[in-house]
Amino acid sequence: MKKHNFSPGPCILPQQVFEKTSKAVLDYNGIGLSVMEISHRSKEFIEIMENARTLALEHLGLENKGYKALFLQGGASMQFLMASYNLLEKKAAYLNTGTWSSKAVKEAKLFGEVIEVASSKDANFNYIPKDYTIPPDVDYFHCTSNNTIFGTQLKTLPQTDVPVVCDMSSDIFSRNLDFSKFGLIYAGAQKNMGPSGTTLVVIKEDILGKVSRSIPSMLDYKVHLDKDSMFNTPPVLAVYVSMLTLEWLKEKGGISAMEKINEAKAGLLYTEIDRNPLFKGFVAQKGDRSPMNATFNLTDESVKEKFDTMWKEAGINGLNGHRSVGGYRASMYNALPLESVQVLVDVMQEAERTA
Amino acid sequence: MKKHNFSPGPCILPQQVFEKTSKAVLDYNGIGLSVMEISHRSKEFIEIMENARTLALEHLGLENKGYKALFLQGGASMQFLMASYNLLEKKAAYLNTGTWSSKAVKEAKLFGEVIEVASSKDANFNYIPKDYTIPPDVDYFHCTSNNTIFGTQLKTLPQTDVPVVCDMSSDIFSRNLDFSKFGLIYAGAQKNMGPSGTTLVVIKEDILGKVSRSIPSMLDYKVHLDKDSMFNTPPVLAVYVSMLTLEWLKEKGGISAMEKINEAKAGLLYTEIDRNPLFKGFVAQKGDRSPMNATFNLTDESVKEKFDTMWKEAGINGLNGHRSVGGYRASMYNALPLESVQVLVDVMQEAERTA
Ligand SMILES: Cc1ncc(COP(=O)(O)O)c(C=O)c1O
Ligand SMILES: Cc1ncc(COP(=O)(O)O)c(C=O)c1O
Ligand SMILES: [Mg+2]
Ligand SMILES: [Mg+2]
Ligand SMILES: [Mg+2]
Ligand SMILES: [Mg+2]
Numbered sequence: 001m002k003k004h005n006f007s008p009g010p011c012i013l014p015q016q017v018f019e020k021t022s023k024a025v026l027d028y029n030g031i032g033l034s035v036m037e038i039s040h041r042s043k044e045f046i047e048i049m050e051n052a053r054t055l056a057l058e059h060l061g062l063e064n065k066g067y068k069a070l071f072l073q074g075g076a077s078m079q080f081l082m083a084s085y086n087l088l089e090k091k092a093a094y095l096n097t098g099t100w101s102s103k104a105v106k107e108a109k110l111f112g113e114v115i116e117v118a119s120s121k122d123a124n125f126n127y128i129p130k131d132y133t134i135p136p137d138v139d140y141f142h143c144t145s146n147n148t149i150f151g152t153q154l155k156t157l158p159q160t161d162v163p164v165v166c167d168m169s170s171d172i173f174s175r176n177l178d179f180s181k182f183g184l185i186y187a188g189a190q191k192n193m194g195p196s197g198t199t200l201v202v203i204k205e206d207i208l209g210k211v212s213r214s215i216p217s218m219l220d221y222k223v224h225l226d227k228d229s230m231f232n233t234p235p236v237l238a239v240y241v242s243m244l245t246l247e248w249l250k251e252k253g254g255i256s257a258m259e260k261i262n263e264a265k266a267g268l269l270y271t272e273i274d275r276n277p278l279f280k281g282f283v284a285q286k287g288d289r290s291p292m293n294a295t296f297n298l299t300d301e302s303v304k305e306k307f308d309t310m311w312k313e314a315g316i317n318g319l320n321g322h323r324s325v326g327g328y329r330a331s332m333y334n335a336l337p338l339e340s341v342q343v344l345v346d347v348m349q350e351a352e353r354t355a
Numbered sequence: 356m357k358k359h360n361f362s363p364g365p366c367i368l369p370q371q372v373f374e375k376t377s378k379a380v381l382d383y384n385g386i387g388l389s390v391m392e393i394s395h396r397s398k399e400f401i402e403i404m405e406n407a408r409t410l411a412l413e414h415l416g417l418e419n420k421g422y423k424a425l426f427l428q429g430g431a432s433m434q435f436l437m438a439s440y441n442l443l444e445k446k447a448a449y450l451n452t453g454t455w456s457s458k459a460v461k462e463a464k465l466f467g468e469v470i471e472v473a474s475s476k477d478a479n480f481n482y483i484p485k486d487y488t489i490p491p492d493v494d495y496f497h498c499t500s501n502n503t504i505f506g507t508q509l510k511t512l513p514q515t516d517v518p519v520v521c522d523m524s525s526d527i528f529s530r531n532l533d534f535s536k537f538g539l540i541y542a543g544a545q546k547n548m549g550p551s552g553t554t555l556v557v558i559k560e561d562i563l564g565k566v567s568r569s570i571p572s573m574l575d576y577k578v579h580l581d582k583d584s585m586f587n588t589p590p591v592l593a594v595y596v597s598m599l600t601l602e603w604l605k606e607k608g609g610i611s612a613m614e615k616i617n618e619a620k621a622g623l624l625y626t627e628i629d630r631n632p633l634f635k636g637f638v639a640q641k642g643d644r645s646p647m648n649a650t651f652n653l654t655d656e657s658v659k660e661k662f663d664t665m666w667k668e669a670g671i672n673g674l675n676g677h678r679s680v681g682g683y684r685a686s687m688y689n690a691l692p693l694e695s696v697q698v699l700v701d702v703m704q705e706a707e708r709t710a
Contacts, residue, residue, distance in 0.1 A: 001387050002382075002387050002388075003386070003387040003388050005388060005392055007392065007393070007394045008394070009394075009588065010391060010392055010393060010394060010395060010588065010591055011392055011394075012392050013389070013391060013392060018380055018381055018389045018391065018392075019381070021380050021391070022377045022378070022380040022381045023377070025373055025376050025377040025380060026373055026374070026377045027357075031358070032356050032357050032358040032670070032672075033357075033358050033360060033672060034368070034373045036365060036368060036373065036376070036550040036596065037360055037362065037365055037366055037367050037368060037373075037550075038362070038365060039362045039363070039364070039365060039366075039673060040365060040551065073428035073429045073430065073433070073552065073590070074428045074429050074433070074573060075428065075573075075587045075588050076587075077572070077573050077586070077587035078428070078429070078573050078587075080572075080573075081571045081572075081573055081574070103572075106572070107571055107572060107573075110569055110571055188588060190588055190591075195391040195392075195590075195591060195592050196395065196588045196589065196590055196591045196592075197428065197552045197553075197589075197590030197591065197592060197593055198552075198590075214465055216436045216462055216465055217432070217435075217436070217458075217461070217462060218429060218430075218432050218433050218435075218436050218462075219436070231432070232430045232431075232432035232433075233364070233365065233430050233543060233545055233551045234551065234552075235428070235550075235551055235552030235553075235590060235593065236365055236545075236550060236551045236552065237550050237551075237552060237592055237593070238552055238590065238592065238593070241391065315387070317387075317388060318394060
């Protein structure tokens, strides 16, 4: 039986994407070759790559606005490094809202001065700092739009004239923002976009070329842009599956339609977390809650064993919280159906009844 | 109809690997989840990763000899950079036998002095230089065991006491060598090991820790070793398919058995290239020829259109030579069956008869 997959990433993808991929692994579009054995220089793969790049920009509303999309390797963690390698000349401002922001800060420090404009570390990142100033003389401002581990999300973007660099790994394509406010957006594919193994990087080209260091080819955004994301062999299968997922998103009505579904899923679960005396949310202020990753704890730890058995028996997967938060985390990415959330809510109510 | 796939990479993989992958994309081992949606922290994926790492060392005869295997992202091109970032303190020696060696040299120059001990660039890399000396005071010696584009292969390794770093992207697992002579071996998966999207790195641990620069986390071999190749989200599917391919290799009898098959395939094709007056080999000396990539040209260019039509009609894919060599390149990686080579030889003979 198909599980209800609340895994934080790699995570559930649309069923039609699994089905198309499974077929393409045996024979891609009837050409007598697996999608895994076609050359990245073949017309078939060039088409896949161009489709994926175009769809990404289309969904974000960034076509013909000076932006380009790349599908790179290395995960979002490689972008912590590449962002600063390519953009950090003297100093940069970072907002520290969780484990991933902290790691981004760490890598940036190798390349220049890092000003941490604010941090919620004092409260185990259970809120989003709001009152901070971005110095006008920094090379860029870096933030994490959604904190996968702690379950918080930035609802509004700070006003600033410096380029905004954003790690959107865990909420890209899930809600509408004015994406043209960003200089650089990056996201590991393995949440809302595809399988692990590729990373979307969306760059406003005019923010490049301003650092004086020499950049190794593989870390240089310009090198990848000049080669249309084919400087070296791309992760063919991961890009193909990402393309399929972006096509699915288009069929579903794009980000706006998806945002409504995501709100419905999040509304259903958070309402239950609040209502049910057995559970409490981890995030301090409701306004900071992430619709993607809902973090919550039991109010009575003695129920843990029973509750764990119950959700596993209901076919739920991936609900355990990250060790730095404990409790539970329900990741409700784009491909997770509302029905899966309903199954979880039913289990929570059953747990209350039988407690 | 399944093609005879002579593609230089990404390339043919064993049919059983395509079939198992196709199933696992729908449901991994009956657990109700696609292999693309399981967490990299799940027991299922940890087992896949550990299997793949162990099989790689086993095949190379490097277990319990101070070596560890990693499956990273970024391709072999990222290793050009990581090798020098981690190992180059003052100077390094490079043997330049082709496009890939030249690119490795270029990246290394960002980190220290590079001594090119020899180069066959003067003859469009159609031979392997043999008389050169490796200075005893370099940090390491770098070579490319098989030159994918030009179709040459290093048959013997030079004697040296410095660590030997080798790009084995296009002939790893295809022939026996004393792998314990190497300090660092790397290979993009997309030839003999799996799909594109992961890179095998085999490191003798005691060669690390000797440079004074600070290394960004994602580029630091020690960081990846400490985290058992799971510092960040690995390319789950690419590692899984690599594991399946390494299992297949084991079933087939390992490298020694594969080497015999590869010799038979190469023997069949090179004999025909030499015998058939319509064709001539590109590599100057027969002793330098690669069993993996056979490069050859027509002796009479006017036959080109006809020959191209003939091999395409015979169901052959990926035979065009790289633009820097022209003509043809038949890549005969581990998974290519002898029958495919026979089909090519038959077409070559038919072309001769009808010329
Ligand atoms: C917000 C965020 N940033 C960065 C990362 C790291 O991504 P990767 O493992 O692809 O390097 C993650 C992983 O979950 C994440 O959620
Ligand atoms: C010998 C060799 N080294 C390096 C590379 C570059 O590999 P990647 O595209 O994975 O960076 C290739 C690619 O074909 C190769 O054949
Ligand atoms: Mg976080
Ligand atoms: Mg409650
Ligand atoms: Mg070459
Ligand atoms: Mg001949």
